[in-house]
Amino acid sequence: MTAAGEVRWRVVGREGGSVVLVDLDAGLDEVRRERVGPDRWAVEASAADPSARWVWSDTARWxxxxxxAGSVVARCQDLRLCHAILRASSLVTEAAALRADGAWDAPSTAAPAAVEPALFDLDPDGGAGVGSRTVPEGIDDALAELRRQAAALASSGDPGRLRLLLAAESAGALLAAEMHAAGVPWSIEVHEGILEQALGPRPAGGGVPARVQELADAVRAALGDGRASLDSxxxxxxxxxxxxxxxxxTSRWELAEYEHPVIEPLLAYKKLMRLMTANGWTWLDEWTAGGRFRPVYVPGGVVTGRWASSGGGALQLPRALRPAVHADPGWTLVVADVAQxxxxxxxxxSGDLALAEAARGRDLYDGIVASGAIATRAEAKIAMLGAMYGATTGDSGRLVPAxxxxxxxxxGLVDAAARTGESGGAVTTWLGRSSAPAGSExxxxxxxAGGPDASDAECAQARRSAGDRGRFTRNFVVQGTAAEWALAWLADLRGLxxxxxxxxxxxxxxxxxxVFSRRAHLCFFLHDEIIVHAPLAQAEAVADAVARSAERAARLLFGGFPIDFPLDLRISIDAAKG
DNA sequence: AATACAAGCGCG
DNA sequence: AAAGCGCGCTTGTATT
Incomplete structure (x- = not known):
């Protein structure tokens, strides 16, 4: 890591038909401006100082x-992502300049092709961004936005947290591009084996696999209707x-409540059809190539700060298919996820020492049981989920008071967040990401509903939408801060x-x-779990780095507060062969 | 023919 | 055994 005073900022943007690189010193004063050809810029840039902090409009674009071109950069500032955080953050007191320029509220360049805005597609709050499709790419746009962001940061009473968040968010953007480039090592053989085991051999010419056909026949027989439609x-x-x-x-959990000969084969049929349509042979053909699955990750794609994804359903890969993630010969997988x-x-x-004590060194739900608060682990789990999601009824709601x-x-922290949401307000994560306040609608x-002639229906609707918002903001602070912890983990691990x-x-x-064919690299990330693809000889070193970065993320966010984040960490056993 | 929506299910 | 957060994707149906 370079000391703050030595940071060199490299800003990249377009000017006319060229790409322009501008070097700034730590005070963001311009020290050098260089015009390079649009096709050559990456090659020329990659020869430069790799420790510089790159500033660009959109990581997915540049x-x-x-x-x-074979170059990894250590750090960046993704202006689009940082803009989104700063313009909404309640920690920023001077956001007017950021909010004035709606061009920076556009989606990522690399997002699925944005559709033309419809004639009447007006933002209900009249916010910025209407009609713009991508963020500006001009070099002067980037320089101006960087300076606005620096000013916004300086206006914050606690710039340290926001700086952490912006750095983590930007590191995540780098990582998202890198993981797409590297791909998830994917064994077509294993995947096909799973499909064949479950569905039967791949049918020629788009027919129905044998196992599916058998189940369909059984369902129709039980229904007493040989021509019954099962897919509508x-x-x-x-x-x-x-x-x-x-x-x-026709949902699974409702059907499961009935005693009837049709239920069992029907549920089995639905399960197989799901596997076939979502992750079957068509998926393999469409989303894997050259032994890699390359989803598009969308950092900041979820309002809470979690990543979204696009293409191939990377965030919904059925657990049954995980064995298809398979290291290359001579390589292995280091897999880790965080418990609770x-x-x-x-x-x-929240600074809750009692809950931290229940969590320390063990399964958190077991810890709650050991404290005597709740009788069984299963109940502790649904109670905790209910508290974080806002359950009011059922077993979950019943257990929350305990x-x-x-x-x-x-x-108290999640209850307060819920009250803020119910009254239309915005809430903020630990590092400073704020939810949007309620809209005019x-x-x-x-x-x-508060008016003199409000109908019962209007009152009910108002109560429901207030409740919806309360549950959203209740969860936002926790889910969003968890996303920040995960980003800090990823960013530190990436460096290690x-x-x-x-x-x-x-x-x-x-x-x-x-870039990654010769180096251990992250290849998968899903909210609280990661997979590193690593040379076999480095498995232990990587596992150690994974554990160390988790500890460092905890200290980075929460300092000396006594909370730990135990990992379930394993080195894949399938990799040795091959 | 193209598009929007709801249901359902996968993930955390 | 099924209420309560955040997503993406596929299918069938309704709409235009």
Missing amino acids: YPDLLA QPKLLRSLHRAGVPARS LEPRVLAAM LRRAYPRAM WHEVQAR LAELPAVPVEQGAEASGP
Whole structure:
């Protein structure tokens, strides 16, 4: 890491038909301006100081070129992502300049092609961004936005947290591009084996696999209707009614409540159809190539700060398919996930020592049981989820009060967040990401319900939308802070992995691309779990880095507060062969 | 023919 | 055994 005074900022943007690189000193004063050809910029830039902090409009727009040219950058500031955080953050007191320029509220360049805004597609709050499709790419736009962001940061009473958040968010953007470039090592053989085991051999010419056909036949026989349609919910529901199953929907948990010969084969049929349509042979053909699955990660794609993804359903890969993630020969996978990330984050951010004590060194739910607050682990789990999600009824809602008595500080934090949301306000995560306040439409609904001639329906609607918002803001502070912890973990781990030596060419994992074929690299991230693809000889070093970065993330966010984040960490056993 | 929506299910 | 947060994707149906 370079000391703050030595940071060199490299800003990249367009000017006319050229790409322009501008070097700034630590005071953001311009020291050098260089015009390079649009096709050559990445190659020329990659020869420069790799420790510089790159500043660009949108990582997804600029970084893939650098990666393709064989260059990894250590740090960046993603102006689009940082803009989104700063313009909304309640920690920023001077956000007017940021909010004035709606051009920076546009989606990422790399997002799925934005559709033309419809004629009447007006933002209900009249906010900025209407009609603009991507963020500005001009060099002067970037320089101006960087200075606005620096000013906004300086206006914050606590710039340290926001600086952490912006750095973590930007590191995440780098990582998202890198993981797309590297891809998830994917064994088509294993995947096909799972499909064949479950569905039967791949049918020629788009037919129905044998196992699916058998189940369909069994369902139709049980329904007493050889031509019953199983894939249309309304038609299936009518068939069920005729057969004496008075279900209101065709959802799995409702069907499971009925005793009828059709239920078992129908549930099995639905499960197989789901596997086939979502992750079957078509998915393999479409989303894997050269032994890699390359989803598009969308950092900051979820309002809470979590990542979203686009293409291939990377964030929904069924657990049954995980064995298809398979290291290259001579490489291995280091897999880690955090146990009970969100309640641990809640304990730390609320300063709840009792909950932290329940969490320390063990399963958090076991700890709650040991404290005597709740009788069984299963109940402790649904109570905690209910507290963080805002459950009011059922087993979950019934158990929350016990949690409230045992952990008043932690529960007080989420309860307060809920009250803020119910009254239309915005809430903020530990590092300073704020939710949007309620829009004008929401306030109108509340106002109508408070009026003298409000109908029962209007009152009910207002109560419901207030409750919806309360549950959203209740969860936002926890989910959002958990996302921040995960980003800090990723960013630190990324740095540690970069310090590991490269392996010789002949030991490389070629499909990981020019940059990562010889280096341990993150290849998958899902909210609280990661997979690192690593040369076999570095497995232990990588596992150690994964554990150390988790500890460092905890200290970075929560200082000396006594909370730990235990990992379930394993080195894949399948990698040795091959 | 193209598009929007709801249901359902996968993930955390 | 099924209430309560955040997503993406596929299918069938309704709309235009």
